[in-house]
Amino acid sequence: MAAQLKLIDEVVAFSRDYVNNRSHRTGERKAKIKEALTQLTGEKLKFGCSTCYIEALFKILNLTKMATPKGYELKKGVLLQAFGHPEKVCTNLTLTDELAEWYLKHYPEKAIYFAKIPSIPDPAKVIIVPPVVVDPIVAPEEIKIPDPIAEVSALVSEDPVKEPKKIVRRSAKAKK
């Protein structure tokens, strides 16, 4: 298991160079990509083109999600740099958890440049529920559309004996 993880880490580590520079696409690295993909997905593909290796590499990167496992993310275009620490310069593509935590610890004001901090919900995914406006005069639940069929059926089902009695009683009360 440790050897597998080591191989995947190694593939992830050279992935950027592999994609960007043709000179870095050696046979040894291709074999490692092939092996890492097999370990991760169980796929055994016969690669015949150079782009297939790059596609496989992206598949590995997506599966491992190596860049920001905790979910730190910088806003696009941001380059973080700290005076006196040239090795800490990073963009979102090179950001690691350690770097993100280091910046947030030493330069908390730089939190504004983060699109995502694990403890804070993703602003892009916050769903704002619009307030439900209820008309004070006529609430939607109170609006009843008259159903002619229901009315007719109600009339048919009415007890023809009881209703006239009510009318008689009311009229008697009115006389009194």
Place this chain on the structure above:
Amino acid sequence: MTIGCNQIVDCILKNCENLVPGVKDIAYFINYDCVDKDLSTFDPSNPLLCTQLVLKTLSPPCYAYCVAGYNFSNEHKTAMVKKTYQKVWDHGFIFRIFDNTPEDKLWIENAKDSRFMVIIENNYNKVDAVNGNGRTVFEILGYDFGLELNAAERDANSDELLGGWLLTAGCSDKLKESSMPLSYFVGGTIAATRAALASLVAPCCPTAYGGTT
């Protein structure tokens, strides 16, 4: 009122470097509303030097979209425009699409009704040991108002474009930019600038420019 602004305070000495004309074939289009102006930064001593261009975190995500020309087919012009009291700047970007697919047509149709900033890459890269090499490479057009598509033309029998599209982007007729195109230089080095730019680009851009295709 600020007293003492708009005065010449420096010299321009002879440039011993050879000027190289033209812009690169790849340009980056960013929807105007995507740029986070609150977080974008400028050199404190020179407001024409943008030291960080930050995009907003929105859904769907904001990107810098690539448009690739061919054999120096992109052109850029900037000119001062004299108004009644003030002087403003007209930014122009002419680019060509050597294709006519439904996707290209949709891109043009969408661009027609939008406003966008364009990042261009100049061929001229001045060697400057003091301030850092590469400050003349990238420029941002349309930072104030964004550019719009002012002309789109396709001549199916064109000898030059062979049926491709000729597109002209520029400022609005009335609203012009308050300053000339901004220089874009991040982190004091051209490598850092390219890294920052790579973090802006869309996945549909070529891998060499930070995309995945």
